[in-house]
Amino acid sequence: GAGVSQSPSNKVTEKGKDVELRCDPISGHTALYWYRQSLGQGLEFLIYFQGNSAPDKSGLPSDRFSAERTGGSVSTLTIQRTQQEDSAVYLCASSLVAGGTGELFFGEGSRLTVL
Amino acid sequence: AQTVTQSQPEMSVQEAETVTLSCTYDTSESDYYLFWYKQPPSRQMILVIRQEAYKQQNATENRFSVNFQKAAKSFSLKISDSQLGDAAMYFCARGSNYKLTFGKGTLLTVNP
Numbered sequence: 001g002a003g004v005s006q007s008p009s010n011k012v013t014e015k016g017k018d019v020e021l022r023c024d025p026i027s028g029h030t031a032l033y034w035y036r037q038s039l040g041q042g043l044e045f046l047i048y049f050q051g052n053s054a055p056d057k058s059g060l061p062s063d064r065f066s067a068e069r070t071g072g073s074v075s076t077l078t079i080q081r082t083q084q085e086d087s088a089v090y091l092c093a094s095s096l097v098a099g100g101t102g103e104l105f106f107g108e109g110s111r112l113t114v115l
Numbered sequence: 116a117q118t119v120t121q122s123q124p125e126m127s128v129q130e131a132e133t134v135t136l137s138c139t140y141d142t143s144e145s146d147y148y149l150f151w152y153k154q155p156p157s158r159q160m161i162l163v164i165r166q167e168a169y170k171q172q173n174a175t176e177n178r179f180s181v182n183f184q185k186a187a188k189s190f191s192l193k194i195s196d197s198q199l200g201d202a203a204m205y206f207c208a209r210g211s212n213y214k215l216t217f218g219k220g221t222l223l224t225v226n227p
Contacts, residue, residue, distance in 0.1 A: 031213065033214075033215075035217075040219070041219055042119075042121075042206060042217040042218050042219040042220055043160075043206065043208075043215075043217040045214060045215075045216070048213055048214060050213070055213070056213070056214065089158060091158075091160065093160070101148050101210060103150075103162045103165065104160070104162070104215060106159055106160035106161075107159065108157060108158045108159045109158045109159075111158075
């Protein structure tokens with residue numbers, strides 16, 4: 001696709017339910033990132049993929065959070081047993097090279113609301 | 116933790132005027148990159164300007180320019196001839212290796 005695509009755009013769920021957020025990066029981009037943006041906060045790094053591997057998953061807040069990437073393309077971020085503090089916008093970004101030096105291309109994010 | 120600090124949570128500017136957004140950062144590395152990203156209400160982050168730390172010359176992109184002071188670890192963004200479409204959240208970010216670390220952002224309002 002032309003840009004980074006994320007789905008769903010908005011998700012409302014009940015506390016304790018599991019949710020899956022999907023990211024479809026720009027074709028050919030080997031690096032993929034998940035960030036979390038909470039109200040009034042900056043972007044909090046969650047996890048980085050290079051291809052299908054995740055060399056850095058240090059930002060995942062707890063073991064309720066997991067992510068995978070398949071085929072060097074689509075990534076899924078899964079949150080199990082959601083809590084109200086998980087409410088945030090989850091942003092996905094991809095880049096041709098590792099993002100420290102290059103431009104990150106962001107999706108429009110998935111807004112998660114946990115009731 | 117190596118941090119990025121934006122000391123102005125909110126700023127406002129009159130249309131056609133100039134505004135400067137501040138950013139300071141912490142790093143122990145000598146080679147790194149600095150970025151300003153813009154986030155309009157659509158939520159999609161867009162790169163505004165990029166600066167390579169080893170370059171002394173300040174980056175410029177049309178109406179956007181930076182004042183990069185490496186010794187002071189300061190990286191401010193100047194927006195000239197502000198337009199209504201510049202209204203957004205602006206994030207400063209520092210990149211090294213594979214990761215970008217972002218500040219908490221500055222909400223810019225442009226008054227007609």
